[in-house]
Amino acid sequence: MIRIVIIGAGLIGPRHAQSVQVHPLTQLTAFIDPSPTAIPIAQSFNVPHFPSITSMLDALPRHQHPHAAIVCTPNHTHVAVAKELISHGIHILLEKPVSDSIESAQDLLSTINERPDVKILVGHHRRFNPYVQTTKTQITTNSLGTLIAVNGLWTLQKSDDYFAPPLGAWRADKSKGGVFGINLIHDIDLLHFFFGPITRVHAESIRPQRHRANTSHTAEEGAALTLRFASGVVGTFLVCDATPSPLNFETGTGENPLIPRVDPTKSASDCYRIFGSEGSLSVPDMTRWSYGGQALKGWNGDLTIEKVSVEGVDVKPFDKQLGHFVDVLQGRVREVSCSVEDGVRALMVVRAAKESLEKGMPVEI
Numbered sequence: 001m002i003r004i005v006i007i008g009a010g011l012i013g014p015r016h017a018q019s020v021q022v023h024p025l026t027q028l029t030a031f032i033d034p035s036p037t038a039i040p041i042a043q044s045f046n047v048p049h050f051p052s053i054t055s056m057l058d059a060l061p062r063h064q065h066p067h068a069a070i071v072c073t074p075n076h077t078h079v080a081v082a083k084e085l086i087s088h089g090i091h092i093l094l095e096k097p098v099s100d101s102i103e104s105a106q107d108l109l110s111t112i113n114e115r116p117d118v119k120i121l122v123g124h125h126r127r128f129n130p131y132v133q134t135t136k137t138q139i140t141t142n143s144l145g146t147l148i149a150v151n152g153l154w155t156l157q158k159s160d161d162y163f164a165p166p167l168g169a170w171r172a173d174k175s176k177g178g179v180f181g182i183n184l185i186h187d188i189d190l191l192h193f194f195f196g197p198i199t200r201v202h203a204e205s206i207r208p209q210r211h212r213a214n215t216s217h218t219a220e221e222g223a224a225l226t227l228r229f230a231s232g233v234v235g236t237f238l239v240c241d242a243t244p245s246p247l248n249f250e251t252g253t254g255e256n257p258l259i260p261r262v263d264p265t266k267s268a269s270d271c272y273r274i275f276g277s278e279g280s281l282s283v284p285d286m287t288r289w290s291y292g293g294q295a296l297k298g299w300n301g302d303l304t305i306e307k308v309s310v311e312g313v314d315v316k317p318f319d320k321q322l323g324h325f326v327d328v329l330q331g332r333v334r335e336v337s338c339s340v341e342d343g344v345r346a347l348m349v350v351r352a353a354k355e356s357l358e359k360g361m362p363v364e365i
Contacts, residue, residue, distance in 0.1 A: 004067070096123050152271060156241060156259075172218065246262040253284045
C-alpha cells in the first residue's frame with residue numbers, strides 16, 4: 001500500500017484526496033496545511049492534520065511516513081515544498097504550474113538531478129482526459145492529415161469570491177496569480193502534447209475589468225495570442241476569465257464538478273479547433289469534417305460530418321492520473337507522462353506571453 005499525504009487543502013487538495021481514497025493501492029495518510037481551516041477538511045476524510053511537513057514527520061512513526069505527497073499549495077510555494085519533500089526522499093505529484101518563475105523551476109530541476117531516485121509527476125491531469133486522449137489518437141493516426149493550424153478558447157467568468165482575501169488574495173496578485181499561470185498553462189501543456197513545442201508567442205491584452213473597480217487586482221485577466229510551433233503549425237488562442245461563456249475546457253467536458261457542463265445539444269461547447277490537410281476536428285464535441293472518399297475535394301464538394309466516439313468518459317482524469325503515478329512508483333511504467341521538464345516548457349510559454357504583453361511584440365522561446 002502506497003501511503004500518500006495531501007499538502008494544501010484548498011480547491012484542488014480534496015479532489016486529489018478523493019482519488020487517493022478510491023484507489024485500491026493507495027492510502028491517504030494526512031493533510032498538511034498551515035491554516036486551521038484545513039482541520040475540518042482532514043477530519044472529513046478521517047485523517048490527521050499537520051501544519052507542516054516537519055511536524056508530520058516528527059509525529060508519525062517511521063513505518064507510517066508517506067511514500068509520496070501530492071502538492072496542492074499556491075503556485076509560488078511549489079518549488080520550496082517540493083525541495084523539502086525531495087530532501088526526505090518522498091515522491092511527488094506536483095500540481096501545475098511547476099512554479100511561478102523560470103528561475104525557481106530551474107532550481108527544482110537541479111535538485112532533481114541530485115536525487116534521481118525521487119519520482120516527480122507534474123499534475124497536468126488533462127492529458128488523462130478521454131477527450132484529450134481521443135484527440136491525440138486522431139492526430140497520431142493521421143486522421144486529419146498534415147496538421148496546419150489550431151484555434152483555441154478558454155473563456156469563462158470567475159466569481160469575486162475566487163479572489164477574495166485572505167485565501168484568494170494571491171490570485172489577484174500579478175506576481176503570483178493571473179489567468180495565464182492558473183488556467184492558460186493547462187491549455188499550453190495540451191497544445192504541446194498535441195503539436196510539440198511552441199517557439200514564438202505574441203499576446204494582446206484584453207480590456208481589463210476587475211482592475212478598474214479594484215486597483216489592487218493587478219493580475220492579468222486575459223489576452224489574444226498568436227502561436228508558432230516548431231512543427232510548423234500556427235495557432236490563435238483567446239483566454240479571458242471575465243466573460244460569461246461556455247467555450248472553455250471545463251464547461252465543454254464537464255471535468256470539474258464545480259463548473260456546470262453545458263448541454264452540447266443546446267449550446268456550442270468546443271474549446272479547440274484543429275485543422276489538417278485531410279480534415280478538421282472540434283474538441284470536445286468531437287466533430288470531424290472532411291471530404292471523405294469524394295473525388296472532388298474542395299469547397300464545391302459536400303463536407304462529410306462525423307462524430308468521433310470517446311471511451312472512458314465516466315473515469316475521472318484525476319483518478320487516471322493517480323493510477324499512472326502509482327504505476328510509475330511500482331515500476332510498471334518507466335517514465336512519467338508529464339515531467340518537470342514538460343512543466344517548465346509550459347511555464348516558459350506563459351512567461352513569454354506575459355513578456356509579450358509588456359513589450360507589445362512577439363517573443364521567441
